Amino acid sequence: MGRLSPLGRVGLWLANLAALAFLVLPLLPVVLGAVQSEKSLQADVRALLPRQTTLANFRLVLSGGATRGPIFEQVSYLPKSIERFPAAFLNSMVVAASVALLTLALAALSAYTVARLDIRWVRAVVSLSLVARLLPLIVLMVPLYVLFRRYGLLNSLSGVVLAEVGFLLPYAILILVPYFASLPGELEDAARIDGCTRFAAFWRIVLPLAAPGLAACATIVFILSWHELLIPLIVVSRPEAMTLPVVLAGLVSDYFVFFTLMMAICLLGLAPTLLLVLLLQKYVVRGLVAGALKG
The missing domain is CATH 1.10.3720.10 (MetI-like)
Known part of the structure; x- marks a missing residue:
């Protein structure tokens, strides 16, 4: 099997990069949403980067709701x-x-x-x-x-x-x-x-x-x-x-969709x-x- 030309190697590298981006980029909004509060997320849903980051969503999910988090800025209850x-x-x-x-x-x-x-x-x-x-x-x-x-x-x-x-x-x-x-x-x-x-x-x-x-x-x-x-x-x-x-x-x-908690659970489930x-x-x-x- 012959070796690839420099142009062929560049094309193969770009194809691999495109395939990797196709797989990884959909996870990026999930990661960014999981590390911010619901209030911060809904303040500007088009923002590329979160205004503030927090791990409170993961703590709340892993504790089964025992640990209170910034989600209570939006709601007074948690779903079962x-x-x-x-x-x-x-x-x-x-x-x-x-x-x-x-x-x-x-x-x-x-x-x-x-x-x-x-x-x-x-x-x-x-x-x-x-x-x-x-x-x-x-x-x-x-x-x-x-x-x-x-x-x-x-x-x-x-x-x-x-x-x-x-x-x-x-x-x-x-x-x-x-x-x-x-x-x-x-x-x-x-x-x-x-x-x-x-x-x-x-x-x-x-x-x-x-x-x-x-x-x-x-x-x-x-x-x-x-x-x-x-x-x-x-x-x-x-x-x-x-x-x-x-x-x-x-x-x-x-009445409410818990986006940040859903994203945290998605990452934990992944x-x-x-x-x-x-x-x-x-x-x-x-x-x-x-x-x-x-x-």
Whole structure:
């Protein structure tokens, strides 16, 4: 492959800079809004920089409303969503971690079956499940609600986990099938010749080799589950079981919109997914590239 000319390198640098700006610039107003008071923000919404900065919004949110802040210059009350933030953050963490683990376990077995075993009906079922996911999620909420009410799964985190696993499983299989297909089958065949069962070869040989693909899949599923709003909004009405997106939506009231608190919660909610991506970035990129090349 030939080296790029100086003009080509400049063009590539500008393209990367434009892509980075496209991703980062939308976060800038959120950061600037989270570090100023509501009164300062509404005084001049077109100002590029805040007149004064404060971390009171973060303290108020993290304390569940126990710490008073400059928001009381505008209102005399706080929405219940602020009080529910610590519990909602923990609920989102439990739900997202559970969904990622369960989805990864089921998707790994299914994707291995599709990639390694030539079973016609299995491929047909997987294709049908992917086609079913093309339906808008809101269309499936009514039957989901009726089904969960019948089996007592409403107003519980287990119901949210079960619903999200069902909706995210086809995506996870779609991610993992090309990666499992890209792994060399000779190592697995050698292990089976040495006496390993198919499951033992899958557990001892295939899964360690598929670690980058599994990390990429788990990261994507965790992020999708963490930011999911519709399923917990429909399944859960009990305040103790609400997740972070539901609490964030509750900051929009009939009389007042708590912009600075919403921005603070957005940044706090972004932190776990951003940390996860930074920690697993190498494995995520390697897994997605390997699967894409094979697919």
